[in-house]
Amino acid sequence: MTHKPQPVDRPFWTPGVLVMLALMIAAGVTLVIRYTYGLAAVTNLSNHYPWGIWIGLDVASGVALAAGGFTTAFLSHILGRRYYEAVTRPALLSAALGYTFVALAVTFDVGRSWAIWKPVFYQNHTSALFEVAMCVMAYVTVLWIEFIPVLAERLGGKIRLLAYLDRILDRTMWVFIILGVVLSCMHQSSLGTLMVIAPTKTSPLWATPLQPLLFLTSAFAVGYPMVVVETTLATSSLRLESEMNVLSPLSRITILLLGVYMALKLGDLISRGAYATLLDGSAQSNSFMVEVGLGVILPWIMLLFPAVRRSRRWLFIAALLIVSGVMLNRFNVFVVSFKAPYATHPYYPAIGEILVTAGAVATIFFLYRLIVTWFPVLSAQPQEVSRDQA
């Protein structure tokens, strides 16, 4: 790669950005109601269903999808495959944004947002949630520290503190890079431990003590597909060169990583005999089949074909399937799988919950767009005008 990361030279205010802004405002209004009248006013949460999509999607899927950050950092900085550096900065940025919003989503979801700092002082070491919370807090910090050089490249001249920090980081960055990978492995797996404490309240399809390992391996597997998805989205919406020369080799590694996850997942299902409930036609078993069939097995087979790995469109589709599969997995574990023994109605997300989730996603896109416009994150070159039409 001879390209250096540079700010994107495209107009910022596009119709897409305006849509994002509208969603952000809707979410903001919902949050005002939430903090005026309580969670009951905007969510369908109840004593039977204490966790809804803010935990199942915003937090659990968010954490998984930010895995592009540590998997690319591992590849290019730790294994030294600097060839892949072109995608580490965007992956770092989306991880930093992703985790920041995971932290925000938790803050909105917990009843006592003002007390969110308390686990730092009142620690319960048997709680998997404590472990997740500490790692995520630490990792958000590490991610933004890792991002300082990018900020300094552009603003170092104006903000002396940034330039100063950047100089210190020159020598200490390796610590943060490794720390980022370690923290990721810790909390990705602990996220999987969370529901293991409730085996009688979750569907046998997902209730396995292997869940931490499955969460960890699926985080490994989803990292590069996530990079493929976000790079393809960014380069096509900003009309940049497609970077297939980096993405195709990444997808070869994914065959191995996704394969390991698939083997563990199917092996676990078979060894526990849980597949017996697969054909009972329930929402749980259908959701499981979509998760594994469309989200794991199909894209894995697709990636086996070199033609898929080389085609921009087909690689994007395969990667999108993997990403959706892991998202659905997290949603399944935390929401679909959950059986409240005494509930009289099932849980469905309320409009308010959906608005906040959509608003959060929009804000992430908005900030991503804003930051790549101002800071040197993306390496891809602008396309020639003549190729715009192609």
Place this chain on the structure above:
Amino acid sequence: MTITRRGFLGALGIAGAASTLPGNAQAWQSKAPPDPFGCLVDLTRCVGCRKCEQACNEVNELPEPAVKFDDLTVLDAKRRPDQDAFTVINRYYTGRIDDRDKLVPTYVKVQCMHCQDPACVSACITGALTKKENGAVHYDVDKCIGCRYCMAACPFEIPAYEYDRPIWPRVRKCTFCFERISKEGGKPGCASICPVEAITFGKRSELLRLAKNRIESDPGKYVDHVYGEHEVGGTSWLYISGVDFRKVGFQELPDRPMPQTTETIQSALFSYLWSPLALFGVLGAVMGVTSRKHDKEDGHDA
């Protein structure tokens, strides 16, 4: 990004230290108090008068209920304990009939079971929930952040939440009248008011003996099961019944304490932080090797 290698030796040192740390897979140990208080509920005695609900409401200073406590029509629908009622009585007809061919109801008091190894306590992120020596599973509102993991974890679906409070919502559940039973001779409100002695308060070990005595001395009247003796590793609240427990709202639960698996995983992975430290060391070593290689190759790398 320039990376120096001086620190890697340090990292390797940490990795070495980590690998000598004591074994990771210690057997799980129950933290249950040895001789806690408990309550024995005898479902054959309960007459569904709702006096315990009323007493609970008074001693815990809960809000006025929508329906008066002497109105028994609420028994027509199944209820669950909630943020304003720490205990409720439900009525079941299991098909039993008396001498005059009338269906015999069974009344079931529901509240927190005060598990011996509670899932809620193990799960709580801040330790706001604790199992006390006297048996009570106690909630400290000052530590709670409202994450509701305790609710997701509780196998009995007990903790309730004040979803309509915007600022300081609380987790609410039966307190086992912690303040009262901490005093010499003190009893829970519900146990002390029951007019037919359906609720007996005492040491759990004695209650178990009492329960088994009653079953043994009248095997025709009781099913041979003390609910809570073994369920989820044992609970401080125990039940005996004349009808199959599954027919009157009780779940069939495993004898394993719920936190056993998760606590084993957590301590295997994180005791003394051995695994993160070891991983840090290994990654540091790998990074040291690769960056050295790059320094040599520099020039045709970029």
